[in-house]
Amino acid sequence: MSTKTVLITGSSTGIGKVTALYFLEKGWNVAATMRTPEKSDLGSNSRLLAVALDVTKEESIKSAWAEITRKFGKIDVVVNNAGYGLTGPFEGATTEQIKRQFDTNVFGLMALCKEAISVWRTKKEKGILINITSVGGRVTFPYYSLYHSTKWAVEGFTESLNYEVAPLGIKVKLVEPGAIRTDFGGRSADHTDENAPREYQSILKIARDNIKKAVERSSEPIEVAKVIFQAATSNSSQLRYKAGSDAKLILALRKLVPENLFFSIIKSQVFKGAEI
Ligand SMILES: NC(=O)c1ccc[n+]([C@@H]2O[C@H](COP(=O)([O-])OP(=O)(O)OC[C@H]3O[C@@H](n4cnc5c(N)ncnc54)[C@H](OP(=O)(O)O)[C@@H]3O)[C@@H](O)[C@H]2O)c1
Known part of the structure; x- marks a missing residue:
């Protein structure tokens, strides 16, 4: 069987970087894409290519795809990982900040999905698109409204896309x-x-402190890399994969308890110590 190739966006740090190294370790060709590949510290390997790709620039998506296929022939799996969080009270956000958040987390991801689907369909190739969302694409926390809105958008987009590209032999996850x-x-x-x-400031400070404490109990990026690898190699048609112990807990709770009780639990944690 020929060596498979994965394209990962946002591979300079965090989940993207660890996922690139994990696929490399598993014997895959890895196109580790990032905005500044000249700064890559992923090391060198004949199966590794650090490529410039800014998801907000369509021409950079096309040139990265061409460069990767010149080296590896075909791209089998695309991991849409690039993204960041715009947080804080909605009222404080500038239009520019909101647009940049959607340009990266939603429109950039959609542009790469479109490129991949169009190439795979034209060449009658199979492929897997893996979109990294978040627990925050299924539940919400205070002061994350803009980040959540991007991740909820990606959840709905991917779930619907799943129906329409499956007949082409393309899986989305x-x-x-x-x-x-x-x-x-x-x-x-x-x-x-x-x-x-x-008016937002005093409660915001308390919420930020409580969120910081909760995030200190976070999981390691390797846990996400393993789940991404599972999604990339599974023969099943499973759409959603949770990653990290808190993800499993929060999503199970969301499913089990009535909506208003769930909201009360979130408020009791995030606003703990605030007078509201
Ligand atoms: N960490 C968490 O708790 C968590 C939880 C749920 C979901 N996620 C999701 O996981 C993904 C990765 O985040 P992370 O935690 O690994 O954070 P991270 O270490 O900050 O990595 C984010 C990556 O996205 C890249 N990026 C930002 N804008 C880009 C653009 N326009 N084009 C290409 N790349 C761009 C960054 O590249 P530069 O180096 O060029 O800035 C960086 O490599 C994100 O989609 C995030 O929403 C993270």
Whole structure:
């Protein structure tokens, strides 16, 4: 059997980087795409290609696809991992911040899906698209409205796409991580706090502290890499894959308890110590 090739976006750090190294270890060809491949610290290997790809630039998607197929022939699996979180009160967000959040997490992901589907359909090739969403694509937390709206969009988009591309021999899958120890809350994050009116500030500070404590119990990115690999190699038509112990717990709770009780549980955790 010929060596399979995976294209991963956002491979410079975090989940993308660890996933690139995991697929490499498993014997795959890996196209580790990132905005600045010249800064890649993934090492060198004849089965590894660090390629420039900014998901917000369609021409960069096309040129990356051409470069990867020149080296490896065919791309079998695409992992749409690039993304970041814009958090804080909605009222504090600028239109530019909102657009950038959707450009990366939704429109960028859709552009790469479109390229992959169009190539695979034209060449009558099989392929698997794996879209990384989040537990935050199924449930919500306070002050994450904009990030959630992108991940909920990707959930609905992928679920519907699943019906229409299956007859072409193309599978689409969703991987939903819980809190994972990466740069997500640091370097990659964007905030609306500064522009938010003062009425939000005291409760926001308490919520941020409580969320920070909860995120300290996060899982390692290798757990997500293993789930992505499982999704890439499974013969099943399973659509959703949870990654991380908290993801399983939160989604099970969401399913089991009535909606209002679930909201009360979230409020009791995030607003703990606040007078509301
Ligand atoms: N960590 C968590 O708790 C968590 C939980 C659920 C879901 N997720 C999801 O997992 C994915 C990966 O996040 P992470 O935790 O690994 O965070 P991360 O370490 O901050 O990685 C994010 C990656 O996305 C890349 N990126 C951002 N904008 C891009 C663009 N326009 N084009 C191409 N790449 C771009 C970044 O590249 P640069 O180096 O160029 O900035 C970086 O490599 C995201 O979709 C995130 O929403 C994370």
